[in-house]
Amino acid sequence: MEKVLMKGNEAFAEACIRAGCRFFSGYPITPQTEVLEYMSWRMEQVGGQFIQTESELAGINMVFGAAAAGARALTTSSGPGFSLKQEGISYLCGTDLPAVIADVMRIGSALGEIFQGQGDYWQLTRGGGHGDYRTVVLAPASVQENADLAYIAFDIAEKYRHPVIIASDAAIGQMVEPVELPPMREHDIDRYDWVIRGRKPGEEQRRMKNVFYRMGADKYPAFLLDKYRRMEENEQRWESLAVEDAELVLVAYGISSRVSKEAVKLARSRGIPLGLIRPISLWPFPQKAFDALGGQVKGFLCVEMSILGQMVDDVVLACGNRVPVGFYGEFSQVPEPEIIVERAAAMLNGKEVQA
Amino acid sequence: MLEIICSGFGGQGVLTAGLILADAGMENGKYVTWYPSYGSEMRGGTANCNVKLSDEEIASPYCGKTSLDILLALNRAAADKFENTLRPGGLMLLNSSLVPADRPCRQDIRVIRVPANEIAAEEKNAQGVNLVMLGAMAAASAAFDAEQLCRDVNHYFYKKKKKMFPQNEACFRRGMQIGAEAGKEGEP
Numbered sequence: 001m002e003k004v005l006m007k008g009n010e011a012f013a014e015a016c017i018r019a020g021c022r023f024f025s026g027y028p029i030t031p032q033t034e035v036l037e038y039m040s041w042r043m044e045q046v047g048g049q050f051i052q053t054e055s056e057l058a059g060i061n062m063v064f065g066a067a068a069a070g071a072r073a074l075t076t077s078s079g080p081g082f083s084l085k086q087e088g089i090s091y092l093c094g095t096d097l098p099a100v101i102a103d104v105m106r107i108g109s110a111l112g113e114i115f116q117g118q119g120d121y122w123q124l125t126r127g128g129g130h131g132d133y134r135t136v137v138l139a140p141a142s143v144q145e146n147a148d149l150a151y152i153a154f155d156i157a158e159k160y161r162h163p164v165i166i167a168s169d170a171a172i173g174q175m176v177e178p179v180e181l182p183p184m185r186e187h188d189i190d191r192y193d194w195v196i197r198g199r200k201p202g203e204e205q206r207r208m209k210n211v212f213y214r215m216g217a218d219k220y221p222a223f224l225l226d227k228y229r230r231m232e233e234n235e236q237r238w239e240s241l242a243v244e245d246a247e248l249v250l251v252a253y254g255i256s257s258r259v260s261k262e263a264v265k266l267a268r269s270r271g272i273p274l275g276l277i278r279p280i281s282l283w284p285f286p287q288k289a290f291d292a293l294g295g296q297v298k299g300f301l302c303v304e305m306s307i308l309g310q311m312v313d314d315v316v317l318a319c320g321n322r323v324p325v326g327f328y329g330e331f332s333q334v335p336e337p338e339i340i341v342e343r344a345a346a347m348l349n350g351k352e353v354q355a
Numbered sequence: 356m357l358e359i360i361c362s363g364f365g366g367q368g369v370l371t372a373g374l375i376l377a378d379a380g381m382e383n384g385k386y387v388t389w390y391p392s393y394g395s396e397m398r399g400g401t402a403n404c405n406v407k408l409s410d411e412e413i414a415s416p417y418c419g420k421t422s423l424d425i426l427l428a429l430n431r432a433a434a435d436k437f438e439n440t441l442r443p444g445g446l447m448l449l450n451s452s453l454v455p456a457d458r459p460c461r462q463d464i465r466v467i468r469v470p471a472n473e474i475a476a477e478e479k480n481a482q483g484v485n486l487v488m489l490g491a492m493a494a495a496s497a498a499f500d501a502e503q504l505c506r507d508v509n510h511y512f513y514k515k516k517k518k519m520f521p522q523n524e525a526c527f528r529r530g531m532q533i534g535a536e537a538g539k540e541g542e543p
Contacts, residue, residue, distance in 0.1 A: 005378050005389075175416050176374065176389035178381045261414035334417060 003178040008146045008168065009034035011179045012102065013042065015147035016074050019154045020187030021100070022048030023073040025062035027055055029081040030114040031170035032104035036076070056081045060088030060101070067097040068208045070195030072154045072187045076102040078170075079112050082120065083128070089163055090129030094210045096194075098157030100150070102166040104173040105254075107305070107332055115332050116170035116255055121310035124167050125283040134228070136160070136235050137282040139167040139253040143177035149280070151182045158192070160231055167282055169305070171255035171334065231284060238286035239278040242268065246275025247296055248344050251315050252303040253279045256335055260303050263340035274344050279311075290318040299347050301326040303335050309354075326353030356411070357498050358418040360437050361485070362392075362403035363429025363450070368485030372427060373404035375489065378514075379507035380408040388416035401432055425496060427488045429471070431458065438464075448492050450484065467495055467537045474529045483526030490530025495537045505531070 006014070013035045016024075024039040036052065043050035049066075053059040059075045066073035077085055082103045092099050103124060107117030120128075127133045136156055140146040146168060153164040190197065196206050212220040242264050243249055252260040257278040267274035275297075277289045300319060302311050309327035316325050328335060328343045343353045359376060361369040373389050380387040385408050392403040405418045423441045428434035429450045441447060443463040452472030460466045471487040480486075486508060493501035508527050512520050 003381060005374070005381055005387075171390070171416070174391055176377060176391075177416075178387060259415045259417070265414065334415075336420075337415065 003180050005176055006143055006179050007034055007173070008140070008143045008175050008177075009104065009173040010038045011143045011181070012140075012146040012150045012166065012168065012173075013038040014181055015150035016072075016100065016154075017042055017046055017048070018182050018184045019072065019151045020185045021072040021074050021154060022046065022187070023063070023066040023071040024049070024075065025051040025053050025066070025073075026059040026075040026077060027053055027081060029078045031106055031116070031173050032076050032078040032081075032102070034173070035102065035104070039074075056084035057088070060085040061091075063099050063101070064088055064091055064095075064097065067092065067099045068095075068196050070189035070192060070197075072100075074100045074102070076104065078104045079106045079108075080110065083123070086123075086129035089135065089165075090127075090131050090133060092163045093127075093133035093135065094131060094212070095208050096161040096211045097163070097208065098154070098161050099163045100153045100157055100166065101163060102168055105167065105169040113332070114170065116172075116305060116334065117331075118169060118254060118256060118305040119307075119310070120167065121282065121304070121306065124165055125285070125314070132224070134283050135162065136164045136231060136284070137167050138164065138237070139280060139282050140172055141254055141257045141278060141280075142172070143175060143179045145280075146172060147179050147181055154187070156235060160227055161194070162227070162231070167254065169254050171258075235281055236284050236286045236288050237280035238289040239276075239280060240289055240292070241276040241278070243275035243277065243293060243297075245273055245294075245296065247273040247298045248275070248348050249293065249297055249300050250274065250276045250303055250340065250344065251279070251300055251311065252276065253282060253311075256303045256305055259335050259337050260340060263303075263337040263344070266337050267341045267344060270341070272341065272345055272348065274341070282311075285314045285318060287318050290315075297323060299324040299326060301328060301340070301344055301347055301353060303340055304329050305331070305334065307331055324352070328353065356407060356409040356413070357425070358423050359406040359408070359425045359427070360403055360418055360423055360440070361406065361427040361429070361488075362401070362433030362437055363427075365400050365402040367402075367429045368482060369402050369427070369429055369433075370404050372485040372489055373406045375508055375511045376406045376408065378511050379504055382507060382510065383503070385409060386411060386413050388413050390416040401436075403433065403437070424498070425492060427485075427492060428454065429484065429488060430454065434458065434460075446492070446496055448488055448495075450488060452484075465495075465537075465540065467491055467534065469530060469533050471530070475526055478522055478525045478529060480522040480526050483523055486523055486526040487530035490527035491534035491537075492530075493527075494531040494534025495539060496534075497539055501531050501534070
């Protein structure tokens, strides 16, 4: 198929359209704004609805309404705007509604700055709102993957009736690369029997309410556990690179995984047995990638754009805390391949590597 | 792998110059990445983009700190900011319309001075400054076939606007003359 040159954010938006998304509501914020900009003209072309809402709260709650009516609905944001969406995401989870939300991460707490960052990992993977939930979180590392993951996100969301979050970052969103776009699909908003439609006389009035009210507190826990176990079993995604004989394995996602790939090449050219696990699903965390590793692995090094090392806990859990897990984090600068290799070599020489 | 930075004022077309290179690379079957400078910047502020072209998959989209092959510096600030990231033997194209002739340059790189603003003005295409620079680069660097890149430039604008822009090709070809006078040397 033909390749076109596109920005990550635009490829994401176009792939959502091609996945049958016909409803977008959201509010602009850098570095996510290109999604909104693209949708503002593209939705009209395909007969969908684009709404620039008065706030992020309105954006996520309109998505709730559209999802309840069966539409493939999308909202996107970044930084403080993404925080505002958390209540709505919790409601989607509580009500068993599918939707896709993208967080094009920027750095820092509060207003932070518009540069790339990966500081939302905990918020993304632990359930950023209130209550007992997590969402599927997919982290693209290229413009192509921005399109590919957007395209399957709606299917995953509907399979479990659960929100799926795309964890992109400013670098992946702003970067331009060739991309092969998937074919156009139409989505029938009446495809599922649970959607809300107009009620004919004599029909039962359907309402979207918390699953636990509908099911009762006795049946709800088993239902919820089953849903999460199925997601954990089926939705782990990752890429492993040069791990077969690796003695030290980098763990990195998104933009950090791009520079980590470069680091693996660099290390291998110097005879350092370095490999990489790139989680594509941040939740469920790709436990299977770690289970498949050989016994020669002496340690892991998390490479992230965060100061506190947010993914380290997950790597410690995934490897059963059997070997040391180091951390190399950067704040506003993207991690450098040369420093990654330096830290990796230090770990292989038995040194502790922290921040 | 070829690493190129296009840098200058916002509005000089440096991001477009990079996009043209990325598009040409893609059309010619190469792996490409384009990454814009990014900040609270505005028209008249600084702008730059990192372009990578390769026969193999590109891991990091960022140009290295000392491995840059080609720098298109459309103003002095651009030269000052990125000259030191060129590898020894790398190529720096200076827009001599804006960079003073007495600005000292590294001795271990090739420097080609291109009066791009004057040429673009002569061609009555003030927006063609970036294309003059690209033409000079293509003729002076062994990494490029200048005639092919000229076709790619035309193709790029044709894809966007569905018509031909002879004044763009004119700017590119004037740049080519300057690059050819400087001579083509080994990579780049």
